[in-house]
Amino acid sequence: LSDRLGGVFDRLTKQGALSEDDVRTAMREVRVALLEADVSLPVARDFVKRVTAKATGAAVTKSITPGQQVIKIVHDELKAVLAGEEGIPPLKIDNPPAPILMVGLQGGGKTTTTAKLAKRLKERDGKRVLMASLDVNRPAAMEQLAILGTQIGVDTLPIVAGQKPVDIAKRAKTQAGLGGYDVYLLDTAGRLQIDQVLMDEVAQVHAAVQPRETLLVVDGLTGQVAVEVAEEFDAKVGVTGVVLTRMDGDGRGGAALSMRAVTGKPIRFVGTGEKMDALESFEPDRIAGRILGMGDIVALVEKAQEVMEVEAQDRMMKRFQKGLFNMNDLRGQLQQMQKMGGMEGLMGMMPGMGKMAKQMDKAGLDDSILKRQIALIDSMTKKERANPALLQASRKKRIAKGAGLEVSELNQLLKMHRQMADMMKKMGKGGMLKKAMAMMS
């Protein structure tokens, strides 16, 4: 998306605020990107409406492009929708033994997620956890959970053949109470599709144990289907939270946005692999970035806003327009680059530029060059900085020594300064500078 937006805004000139046209053009791209990320149409439409309202007329920070500005607004709004108004509350697992019911379709990742969650509760929260499989449909389902239990060191309810799910659930409740467990997780059977038998079974279990949390486990790659499943389960038994699995795949995470926007249910965790550690807390920030499919452009925008003092920048521009560019000006520019993370930092934040940054690193154009150049300027006197023409051999020797560097490096710096000053002079005269600055930023 950021590439797209970048393209759109390359053609635009800079103005004081985002115009309606700017925003409209950008929003078409945003909408397409959301749909590509598997966000449902009504959700995408609604989202675009909200962002349009926020972006139109928003002041453009001088140091960043309108495109970057819009990306930031879109990103922030995505984050807000994903986090929900009230944020993500902690799991209700006080009052032991607290039952957690895991529901969802077959193959969504329920059994795996049950074990991952048990491990997490045990290791991070220091809870004593019991797991029970209520899946009497698939022959090996109960063994699957028992094996995972052994693997992660969490107890599972002993398997008794021929029991109905609701009876197993009751047995788990009793056992959790007697055994002094803090939490017990009930892994239910799933079907390939939602049907009455499945729903009745889940409803029965729900009524029998009154779970503190009913977590819906859905495949995050199924997009719209995941949202429909969530609505069905919520209508029948009441869902308190969602776990999106397979977020390690190449899906773009759009299901998360639809899920939150349509159902209003908090997404609590995301599954990021088959291993028992691959369960992460849901982080709106990260998913927002993923939906936008960008490098770290938002971070770049934030940094630019932080660093650039608009007035200082204006003052500098005026000097440049007059063709003035002394060592103090150069120092200001170098420092600016340094604050933004140096060459590598700057490039690394732009999508697709990582490779180039590495090459530059090899060529010796790394961060430390900025430091050395600034050190050289710092060891000049005030007069020398204002008028670098003063620098003859003896002064050069003194300056290089003061910075702990070679004269050759100082010569390079002076050459760079001359070139830049020349450029400023030429461009300042022809009114080119303004255009160039607009193009660069």
Ligand code: GDP
């Ligand atoms: P259930 O039928 O809902 O109980 O689903 P399972 O827990 O048996 O999982 C079905 C398959 O999905 C298994 O092969 C799991 O290893 C796999 N799986 C579950 N969660 C994830 C995940 O977050 N990422 C990936 N890549 N695979 C997962």
Ligand code: MG
């Ligand atoms: Mg299962």
